[in-house]
Amino acid sequence: MAIISRTFRNVTWTNIETKNAVNCEILVNLDNGSTQIFTAVVSKPDDGSINEDWEAIMEKFGTESIDEATTESVQAKQAKREQERIDREETDKRQSEFEKQEALFAFKLEAFEIEAVKNSKDRATKALIRKSKSIPEVQAYTTILLMKELNNAEQQQKTEEPPASE
């Protein structure tokens, strides 16, 4: 297969200060109609010799155009990195919330398995436990409910006890 032509694209400086090499893609068009794409670094020879690829790139794109493309590429990479950081933070936050909710549910299940809580007719306080958004909140309302139940049991016991005989 013979090479018909070579073209360059996505040309950016490897170092925008020194401007002595570029990153690019070289498209090699073959006589069978196919195209091969190579990622390459093309350098300006520092011994005064001629690099044909370098010359072709400079002629086609020019330094100003490569400056612009390099700035755009750097900005795009920075934006991508920033988006990845935001996405990572969002995922971590969601995972952390998920684990918190799992733990909260496990805690609630245990609270509602306490006989006095399960059998309590105090629907208002039970509703507060169910609506709790954190483990301390579940603990607090469960304690309140248990205290109420203990008080109720004491009151009931007092009313059932026969008056002490003199």
Added chain:
Amino acid sequence: MPNNSKKQKNPQHQNNGFLIVASVNNAYYRSAVNLADSILDFHPEAKITLFTHPELFEEKHRHLFDVVDLSAPIHKRAKLFALPKTKYDITAYIDADCEVQSEEISEIFDQLGNNDIMLTKIRRYAAADVRISDTEELIWHCGVFLYNNKKKTLQMMQDWWTEYDYQITADPWPWPEHSRQMRPWDQYTFYRLYTSKKYKSVKIDVFPGEDARWNFVSIYNKSETTNHPVIYHYTLHPKELNAGRNVKKS
């Protein structure tokens, strides 16, 4: 226990009830009991059917349920087995790892209106895998939904079970136009059914208003609802599942 005098005042609600399924692991059973308890906390007249296995069921919980059916298969999607066997006119299916948190649960059956099935929508940011193909994706979250007992609806529920069984075992994958990643998802089976000609006449809709209130998955953004959720959908902690007793298939 159901309060008969109250039920007579609301004849339109007489045959409506909740369906809960607990299978495979007793962590789901504990959670199902908590769910039933929470329904009754906010709606004491509610009728609830439980499908589970004899190995998981504890007699002391019978009073919570209108019907206890111990014929559920030991299967992670045992709910699909139970759905067509409902005894209610309108059934509210709720995943076992949910909890009711509002009195509005008593209004759930009114939401169905003239529809046959009513569900909530999946939130992409909170879903594991929604992409069916380049142009299709899962829409319905099947953790909480209402359905009526019309012949066609119950036939669809029956097919959901049989089609799911086919979906998880079929080899080669029978739907090359769709991602194989869909294989384990019962939502995908549901998708295949409601997009089929056979069930074109089944009316499906989303819960009116803020649908997330009826199935608020614990990682949803708080901005999804302006009022407190009616049904909160937790996930069982892996520790609970590991600590739970697994039921073995004989």
